Amino acid sequence: MLRLLCRSSAGSQTLVRWARRSQRGGGLLLHGARSCTSSRRCHGTGSGEVNGQPAENGSGNALYRDSVLLPKTEFPMKLTGQKLLDRELQIQQECGFADLYSWQRERKAKNKFCLHDGPPYANGDPHVGHALNKILKDIRNRFEMLRGRQVHYIPGWDCHGLPIELKALGDLGTSGLSPLQIRQKAREFAEGAIARQKAAFQRWGVMADWDQCYYSFDGTYEAAQLKVFQEMHSKGLIYQDYKPVFWSPSSGTALAEAELEYNPEHVSRAIYATFPLVTLPPKIALQEGMESVSVLVWTTQPWTIPANQAVCYMPNAQYSVVKRADNSEKFLVATERTASIAALLGTDLQTVGTFTGSLLEGGICKHPTIPDKQVPLLPANHVTMVKGTGLVHTAPAHGMEDYSVASQFKLPVECMVDEDGTFNELAGPELQKLSVMTEGNDKVISMLKQCNALLKEEQCVHSYPYDWRTKQPVVIRPSKQWFINTESLKDKAKEALQKVRVLPESARSSLLTMLDRRTYWCISRQRSWGVPIPVFYHKESGEALINKYTVSHIAQLFKEKGSDCWWELPIETLLPPEVLKKVPGAASDYVRGEDVLDIWFDSGASWAAVLEAESDSRADVYVEGKDQIGGWFQSSLLTSVAVRNKAPYKSLVVHGFAVSEKGEKMSKSVGNVVDPDVVINGGKPAYGADVLRWWVAESNVFSEVQIGAVYLLATFISPHQGVFKVTDAYSEFDAGRVIRVLQAFITRELSSFYFSIIKDRLYCDAEDSLGRRSCQTVLEEILDGVTRSIAPILPHMAEEVYLHAPGHDSTGWIKSSSVWRRPGLEEAVEGACAIRDSFLSSIPGKNAARYDLTVAIEPGLLFELMESLQEEPTSTTSQLAELMMAARVNLATKMPRDLDPEALLNHGTFLINLEGGVIREESAYSIAVTPTSAARCPRCRRYTANSADCLCPRCQSVVSQAH
Template structure:
């Protein structure tokens, strides 16, 4: 009997005996949990076997060939070209991909999982960015569904906005078209883009009810959006004002911060201009040398000089009056900028006087280009000393900080720039009609030269905002617009964000920074294609009529008829008597409807209200989008939800990178590095563009580190195909060896299995836990790494190489073979389910060939990996891993040689390790024991010491193995010795092992199997 030393709670030692089971069965049951310090795995034997496939046919002799149970399966090793494409589409049809989402929504489930789909823009064909995003979401959704959760996932599209309007109209422009005509063309364009994108998403295997999607141009959606608008307006968070906004002359509309792209290589004509001090600040007027001083300012936007209303200084900074050494001109500048300005002018600057900025209060300058106009010196905290002179030219109409100064000091905010980006009549006859960014800029610089106010001009390369769609520079100009007061929402939004999990965590700071940058959000657009802002204006006073009664009525009309009714219905229907009465307004004929539409970021930012409100928590478990949405949808959704509900609309955020070329470049048609997902799947005209199918595209997404830029190109796709091909090879081996096996009838209880089979179930359980954890962390790349390591190390190099003799040559119904097949079926099932979220087509294809289920059943309706806690058997690891340690010593003694040609003698002093090895081999010598199978040797001799008559030519080796049980309570380091000698046995004609008595007869095992068959 085997004995195991263990401690009782009182600390005394007791003996626990293990019941030994038969050599072929027998479960090793050790007392207590294990905390093993050994993580040894056996390596390949060098016997010419690759990934579970026999290098030889295994029959040895034609006479016995038919008695060898080689793998058989109809599962194809390879699928390429049109066969692959046809098979994927066939799988989608046969396995009910289209109905899977509806099926899982109808089943009862204790837990739910909600992934809210950020709407892709309906303005073009599907691209690899879509593939990265949609497949990443689908992998998680399929995993959660397999785990038994009810998945809530409604795909959506962002359908409004200028880009769609421009593409729909093409060369027509808007001239002569009514808003309804423009909207009709834009709708048709958007619907075409949606149809193309939706078809692609379905082809990629994305699970959803594609007949129940959400669209921001749908009346029901628009009504939900107006409800959010109304609630924010009633709280005073939405207001109308005349203030500077980012304005795109190329688009003819206001833009929000999220619609800007900053061009870091924009070149501006920067100038140093002088503003003569006509009234000295009272606190420095008495100082000597203060006469004829000019304030020196620096700006990269000379065209804004005519709109100047003040010059700002930093109250706490030091300022100096300096005199040029070459012509005695005197300037007021920040003290710390003096050296830089002297270098710029190429002359020394002598300091006349230095003082704190606060002493500049009360100073007044002469405007350089407008006669008789004077502007004050004013304190402001936005003044910096990084560039320029430390004194900032302030034009309230054309700068956000400038406007804040104007608000504080009641300065006029006069707009000199029209919507097309040209100077208007307020700028004067010399500038009127000139484009501010080009000839207008030139003219202002020329005017400054004429009045001797231009000190220096230089080129400045800096970051400048561009329209995200037209790629043209924007200007800042005041306009009467509708705004959201994000300043009052910021703190609540930050607080809500602290409760949100962000992956990767590094993206959190970017989210907070973007919130800080947005002081207000301009939500009105001067376009036709969008959700109308539900406001009416009094014909005479221009006063806005907007309240909960008017907005609620319009929302109901939109729900019933769609937002086209804003233009279609008469004003009397839009403003019926009962609404006017509640609003305490006059007649409908006194009003005109507003012409602005809502910013599309408000459209999509209100999606939680249209899509999630029906859910019990009304929050999504996760939002998953690209990093461009940090300042876009993530933020607009957060702000609207916090404003209305005081909570974030999501519990977690996953922020992924962009798809780029294999050189790390942004994809561009002009560069020719665009990867079309349709070409990836179906192949292209070029021979270098084979048809990879959808699963290769999905593997590429899963394998990538999605938290950084994701590279795609021929080598990445070819690598993905090769990885899937290797996986198919393994699955084919598993299926082939399960031919004729029905786990429902023939499975062996784990306690009766060979120890190595039990050990593989233990490893399979560890594998399933790792895979489940990785999927839960949105880390499909780790899933693939764990999968490939499991197949390479645990299966191909270890288990498959050891069990093939038992699989092929034992009797078909023997306990040993059925034990092995039971484990192979569990491995097949576990691997198949673990790859299913990533490779749904191949997983379902494997499932069609797999044993143990009804034919009409599909994998995705049958659940996640079914690992059992019973598979974790304490002490089992020590038995197998102890043997593996000995095997490592054995194989290292015969490098590159076939282990089957050698006899192995193992000597271990009495103790735990000997007892463990004795459980694998009862007899002192055996060719068929579990220990002999593990070693893959011809014969194994097990003894407590080396025999005296040992062959002097034997190869000797020594080692130790640490047994660690009961969490370290039982620790024993055991030494062992091995001796390796060439076997004297002959090679069996059937199994090809060196276990036969002579070259012309079978070994005893094969003789028994063949005689039973006859």
């Protein structure tokens, strides 16, 4: 075991170099299932170094060289290039990485741990975002497995949706292709992406049964999804309606909130437009100066003006009629917006009258661009005073809040925009066929100018929703779609979320905010590649036929044949017999629906397909990036609460995105994309999988995670405290803290301290001596503890350690024993270290081995503790002498009278704290440092010999025993 620790001849550099190599691509790691059955032993060549000093070529040193127990090992100090890559693959093969997941599932375990894998999208090659997510999950899974828990982790893929469909079709488009032809091409594309991603995940050492994954295009998965759909529909949570949705003209489909990206740099042509009051509100009509008043509104979407059906005000706000100083025009505006509007117009505004908004009830305005059309003033709570005029132009067809007002006051919801984003015939001949976001917008502004209704135009930079796939702006337009009533689920979802642990806790508010923003969820999509919504429509009436019998029947067909059967089978087969008997007319009177389900409903139902077999049917944790706050985290919560009244997860971990080392979003056009395959196999140098894993572990995953060449090149304390620190860090998904603890331990406790003081005992004591054997035991425990600590992060390295150290049971977590906690021992060592600091500070830059040290402590607890480390008054081989690294240590209750007058004196105190503070005693000590008169031993190189040509007593005894 000593030889394994000492990859160089000096044990002081062993684990430091080990940790360093892991950062630089050294290529060693562990999967932790069981010790590999390797019979290889470590036989190598030791270097000629003793006690940190190079061996000399003199005859005396050569005479005793073979008697010094220098370390030997086959363990490679450094592997680079192809040798490193070959070694990692060899370790994966030899140590059964592919079988590890199945092995741990079959073993008996009292406790289970379930991490439910959020499905990555099957639309491209693996990237560093995948690496960050999958490795972070794998570190936690390996940690739980080492703790003795049975891990449940089924990798999955999200396989449907528009991006896959578009990439699969390429330049072909959908023209001339049947739904089944489109689906076949999309499936082939998704399967290719899955194969590439899966191979990468395996190469990264991710532990899973890769032959038993879940896929959202699998018939069994689709059937489970339809079961969730059916239960929600039966509860009235899923319904069909004609209402505004986010519509993507570039994709030709409705979108959910989670499919939007908000562009904060979007530029709109914002306008201030006038709506003349043709009927004054009765409660203010009698006030003076109220004639010829126009309501002033502000909007960033002028193209919606033709669809206006009302102007809304806030009932509790104050409003004023103001008069321009330059031309006597009168406007109705919110009182608190008056100063801003005056500044905008560059003129003074004189207040004619002020009143509460509720007094505006009954007012009627003239529509500015449609002759003879009048629109009412209506109260609404969504009106704000942050921008604009405090009066809101309301187009129910093109706004969510506007639609709510229309529902309340029975206003018409007329859609003037087609699916391609152009005005239709309802907008009139001047606007028909014009794109609403470009030339249509321009034309509406021109029309407002012609009728003198445009008061002011300005550019407005603001956040605007874009299609996350095409990166083009979306519009809000009404469409007949299928919806989930999230308003009725919201309170239950919030209540369930309060029982969920969220890391970091700051993400909880974002989760709640996203829930509040969603009053309904549009789940229908106008595409072919997805799970069909199981609905039939009567050819003449258009009435939807959908119930628990039809959905259950179709779910069973999907389970047996896959969802392609929706297009392959005749209506007579798709409709169950019991329904055919009851529906009026024949099956031929119906047509199947053409919409598919939103992919967020696809993935949000994964708990039903993957977790239902588990006893708790909830995952211990979901781990995904922050973009899933409004995506998979939310869709999973809503569907589970709707069906089971509980969240599908006990904990949520929200990590950041992978960005460049400058903190920039990765982009192929910028050239800052880091390919994980290049990191492992093709970089200069090739780093291997463990360095990629080290990057993930070392990063602060709760913020943006940087990666680049600099980042790629870039611990345990006491037996008990270290175990707790490392265990807690892994439990908190803080592998970076694990690394910091281990590095501190290796650097301070081992390299700078323990390895330095034990070298003499390890190399020069008798091979079977108690001191040397006890030292080997400690090193064995250290190596085992550090190996287990780092194994979840660096499985290849840990496995290689155990390949060189057979006999370890590598299935468990870090072992600690109460035997290690000998009463008073820790305080004795701490007191000795305080004295050591005083000693070393007396001889700065000098070799401690050349000095004798006298320690004087008055009788008391500190003296008794030091006596436990050195029973004799003077010694060259005691534990106290070893700790001091001095030639000799004298321990006394007072300084001797014959002290060398040239001795260096120093004094100090040490506070002893025993039994949790029950025993506290501050003790003083004095030290005297003098150059030793002893000669250097030709074998151990310590200054403990009587003369230069003879061995010290210890070495003389060892050599004589050997002969």
